[in-house]
Amino acid sequence: MKDFSVILKSLWHSKASPLLLILQIALTFTIFVNAVYMVMQKHEKVTAPSGLNETQVFSLFINLQETGEARVAEFEQVLRDIKDLDSVENAIPVTSVPLSGYGRSADIGYGPADEDKLTSSGYYGSNYDSKDTLDLKLIAGQWFERSDVTHSFFGAKSGGKILVSKALAQTLHPDNWRDVLGKTLYVQGDPQQVIGVVDNLKAVWSFWRLFDHAVLAPVFEIKDKVGLMVKAQPGTLDKAMLDVKEALLMTPGRQIDKLKPFSQTREESYRADVAELQTLQLVLIGLLILTMLAIFGQARFAILKRRKQIGTRRALGANQLQILRYYLLENLIVTLVGVAIGMVCAVLVNTQLVSYFGLVPVPADYLLVGAVAILLAGQCAVIQPAWQAARVSPALATRSV
Structure with missing residues (x-):
């Protein structure tokens, strides 16, 4: 002192x-x-975890050469050919690739009018196998049935079923996010019934303030260029990428774009x-x-x-x-x-x-x-x-x- x-x-x-x-x-x-x-x-x-299996998954985009409804058969054959490879565990179509910057968003609300909009969300269209391929964790509700999956040229049909990310559910119902189950959400103006909530699914833009908001619909869009996400067998990621590339290029005129493991997509997104x-x-x-x-x-x-x-x-x-x-x-x-x-x-x-x-x-x-x-x-x-x-x-x- x-x-x-x-x-x-x-x-x-x-x-x-x-x-x-x-x-x-x-x-x-x-x-x-x-x-x-x-x-x-x-x-x-x-x-932060992306919610996906980052060590086994890779993505790519390919062109489809048929037109109209014939593209559906062409694309389904492509999926079968990829799944038949020994190094591949599963494969799905995607309208957007998480963290890639390639995809789209949708307005979300409890009504079709502009004033009914509550927030926005990343939008994904895929099929029944998306849960297994991406290792998404369902934390409430139920998953799609195979019969829920539809084909379209853009977007899901009105009155269909969707799953939402937990972050989106919390935004819509801050007091109890489970209240979103069974509700009819308007996704870009079209009514969709929420049947389940996944724990974690990101949008395609890491810089977006609503990055944690995501909607998953059981629909794959048949356009002239389509996206795929493939899950390799454990420990065979590089081989699976090479096998998929070789199998696809056996078709004359086939083009492959942005073939990369998800770990690279994540690294580029957060660079x-x-x-x-x-x-x-x-x-x-x-x-x-x-x-x-x-x-x-x-x-x-x-x-x-x-x-x-x-x-x-x-x-x-x-x-x-x-x-x-x-x-x-x-x-x-x-x-x-x-x-x-x-x-x-x-x-x-x-x-x-x-x-x-x-x-x-x-x-x-x-x-x-x-x-x-x-x-x-x-x-x-x-x-x-x-x-x-x-x-x-x-x-x-x-x-x-």
């Missing part, structure tokens, strides 16, 4: 340098806490997010280094300016540990004041971010973790100058400076 009062008087007597350091620490803390929270949110996004994450991490490291350098410089300057005073204290009986403790405590006080101001600023800044950009408020534990990180960085930065002060010889008290 004796050192504490002496330190406060010393800081008040020469307040310009400590004040500047306090302001820098406060600014660093404000940026640091909000940036850390953004890093954690971004990390959660790029590492920009990963770059942002790495940039934010470098910014955080840079902030801490700059703050430590500022604290180091301030502490070193204070010690050089007070070498004779330190020598006098040593001559009066202060040992090295007491001098070391003094400067560590002084730095701790300055850093604590800076962190306290920074906490207030961080809350105010985050409030504005939440208000203007719709972000989630920073949890209180991030403020505490940020405070600990800044305090530890500050103490580490001052150890060398404080140790240098502790080694000042008592003989300096008898010399002129």
Whole structure:
């Protein structure tokens, strides 16, 4: 306590340098806490499960050469040929490929009019085997029957059945997402009955704010270019991709586009997010280094300016540990004041971010973790100058400076 009062008087007597350091620490803390929270949110996004079997599934697009209803028979034969391959476990048609950027969305509501729209969702058309091929997890209701599957040239027929993702169900019924079961949803203006809810199915655009919203309809669309997702036998992904390519190219005029494993599709989808994450991490490291350098410089300057005073204290009986403790405590006080101001600023800044950009408020534990990180960085930065002060010889008290 004796050192504490002496330190406060010393800081008040020469307040310009400590004040500047306090302001820098406060600014660093404000940026640091909000940036850390953004890093954690971004990390959660790029590492979140897609809901699909990412190690066995790949996708591709092919052309169909027949016209009209003959395309249905052509495409069904393509599916049979792929499923007959030893390296393939299952295959399905898809109107959209998750995370690929290729696909479409649909307006969702409990009525056909524009004012009845409640939200939007990613839209998928496929067939009965989509549950097994993609390893989707049904958490409520029931799956399609094979008889529910229809062919179309665009979209599902009115009065059909659909499954929705849990995130979409929660948006429609925040109090109890299971209430969506049995309801008639209007998907792009067409009535569809919700018969089940899948745990996790993403839309095709990772940057979309409604990325977790998805609708799955039992329909595959027969156009001149169609999408396929194939599930390889365990451990045979590369072989399955090669086998499928060779089997398809046996048909003259067949074209294959965007043949890639789902792991690659995911990596490409999150490439920009990963770059942002790495940039934010470098910014955080840079902030801490700059703050430590500022604290180091301030502490070193204070010690050089007070070498004779330190020598006098040593001559009066202060040992090295007491001098070391003094400067560590002084730095701790300055850093604590800076962190306290920074906490207030961080809350105010985050409030504005939440208000203007719709972000989630920073949890209180991030403020505490940020405070600990800044305090530890500050103490580490001052150890060398404080140790240098502790080694000042008592003989300096008898010399002129």
